[in-house]
Amino acid sequence: MDFRLTEDQTALRAATRELLARLYPPERLREDAAGCGPPRLDRELWRALGDAGLFSLRLPEAEGGVGLGMPEAVLVFEEAGRALLPGPLVATHLAAGIVPGAAAGEVVVTVVDGDAAEWLEEADCVLEGFGETGVLGPYPAQTEPIRSVDPLTPLHRLPHDAAAGRAGPEAELLTCAQQIGSAARTLDLAVQHARTREQFGRPIGSFQAVKHLCADMLVRLEMARTAVYAAAVTGLPEEHFPAMLLAREAAGRNARDCLQVFGGMGFTWEAEVHLHIKRGWVLGVRGRSDRSYEEAVAEQLAKGAEWTF
Template identity: 45%
Template sequence: MDFELSEDEVALADGMRRLCAGRFPLDRIRAAEGERVVIDPSGWSELADAGVFSLRLAEDAGGLGLGTAAAAVVFEELGRALVPGPILASHLAAGLVEGAADGKVMVGAVHKPRAHGAAPVVIEHLGSLGALVVVGDDALALLDPAALDAVAVDRSLDPLTPLWRVDHLPAGDAVGGPDDAARWRRDASVLGGALLVGLAAATVDLAVAYAKERRQFGKPIGSFQAVKHLCADMLVRSEVARAAVHAAAVTIDQPDVGDALRAAAGAGLLAVEAAMANGKTCIQVHGGMGFTWEVPAHLYLMRARVLADELEGSDTLAELVAERY
């Protein structure tokens, strides 16, 4: 038993962190705020070349043949760097949708609406998508995004996640049954959780850096316990969620060590909470500056809210854990 990151996993994380720092620095990502397309095809193919989408696909299918633990480590870095785009859906669609694995096609996903016509369906990144997966309770279906009667949303909560609205979502062509749908949801919890943990960890760094630098009453605000304890709680949330996400990922790879469904649901639940709470706290630690557009604190919170929507709801995840406890 060794639950630290292996040398290979550390190398994977370092590699992805370097790629993000070089290709997706925050100022370049932010240049696309409010645009209909937030990541260009060359950026997407660099992610594909790094194996972001094909990482878990078997080698004979053109993938890297790595496990979910390796993917979690990579996704954490993508979350930390705030890299935009339908990363999670495209990764989960590898092997299921032609062109997803090698980055030729951007794949999005949307939950199948539960009550027909109850609420408009909101689709992320539709303008960039080559395929759209509809995730239902018992099936996965595939839609052609170009054929949808979609209206672009003027303004999205996360300026780096453009949205479209459709009133009616066609059934689409079946591409997976109940097991595929269950696996999609489970893996979305873990790898979406990894993206969220990356966001949660990034906000700790951001808040702590500001608390060290900002001075009031003649000293850094980070020397006041009221601020210190906010930062400490942020670290606790991100480290606890991180352990949960890593354990869930390893349990998917090593099924004998536990209940992967329970671990995945719990990991998603805690990761959503950590990223949301840390995003809010990060704004608070920044004071008035945290409420300005210029300071990026809000981007982490809004992205967390987007990712929370890609997972099942927190109530559903909590009930899943309770059922299997």
């Protein structure tokens, strides 16, 4: 099976990167992260994303959508993860066609994932899982704000009796796409810093230890990206489960290795890498645990499954 991108897919990815660089550049990311008080969702940005087709990407053209599939959605959400775009992107995308106004970015939709929900106070509609039923307006159950490690992902904990099931395979795959986008961005940051930062009169990228870190980041990224693309194309469970594991590992470990390349500077607010670490932590605990994915992979192996990557 050929997983190489078509010309249209390559153009879509390039156009999305250009759009997000204009709508949400790294400078604005750092400004938002350094703001005081709870983060506020930029409704103008949300509508611009709707106008660009991010939420209606997989809706049929007859319903006002773009008419593309999951492989294209993965490419777009990879770029969103690269830019650390804030907001309940996955929930709003999956609600397009179910919740009026979601496709156009006029309505912000979040979802209850286990016992937590993100961007609850900013949401116009809260879905109890990715079915066709939702709760319009504020969630009726008593909620408790959680101090999120990611300054751009506000979280609320719900009472145990109000908790819903975990997000489905589509939500998990789009989250994986965000994770590999983050892993790609931290790789680029590490390589750029290794080329320009000098120590003992030489770029630090000339030192073997730094070379090994960057090489490991690249291998980790490409393994995860291939797995996620394969899962998006085939839709098979035996592709889905390893994609979850590899994407989560790539986002987390690449961010930590990037921080190692940056040294102490990586912990400061002007460095973007620490924001990728924090987003990776938040995304890494959403959905099912690593162990549940590992058990699913082991079960598929026991059945004789063969992977395409």
